[in-house]
Amino acid sequence: MPSPPASAPSWLRRLIGYCLRHRFDLFGAFGAAVAGALVSVSVPLVIKHVIDIVSQPVPPGGSRPSVAPWVALLVAAALLQYGLTFGRRFT
Numbered sequence: 001m002p003s004p005p006a007s008a009p010s011w012l013r014r015l016i017g018y019c020l021r022h023r024f025d026l027f028g029a030f031g032a033a034v035a036g037a038l039v040s041v042s043v044p045l046v047i048k049h050v051i052d053i054v055s056q057p058v059p060p061g062g063s064r065p066s067v068a069p070w071v072a073l074l075v076a077a078a079l080l081q082y083g084l085t086f087g088r089r090f091t
Contacts, residue, residue: 025091032088039081046074 009017019026050070058064 029088029091032084032091036081036084036088039077039084043074043077046070046077050074 050067053065053067053070056064
């Protein structure tokens with residue numbers, strides 16, 4: 001009686017094997033995705049801070065703090081998000 005054939009590796013095991021042949025691309029895309037998610041999470045927190053600054057009453061004889069650095073941070077976050085998305089899709 002012949003022995004049963006060896007079972008083929010599962011699809012997940014084969015996929016991992018194929019992916020690990022391209023480790024730089026795999027980890028680069030994963031790192032860009034994680035960094036992009038962190039940037040996306042931080043944007044609403046910056047917007048909340050800007051809204052808090054603008055909604056505070058102006059003290060008598062004083063002035064409201066500038067929101068220009070926070071707007072510049074939002075623009076930088078948008079550019080960083082663009083670069084990370086490009087890097088993730090490119091790899």
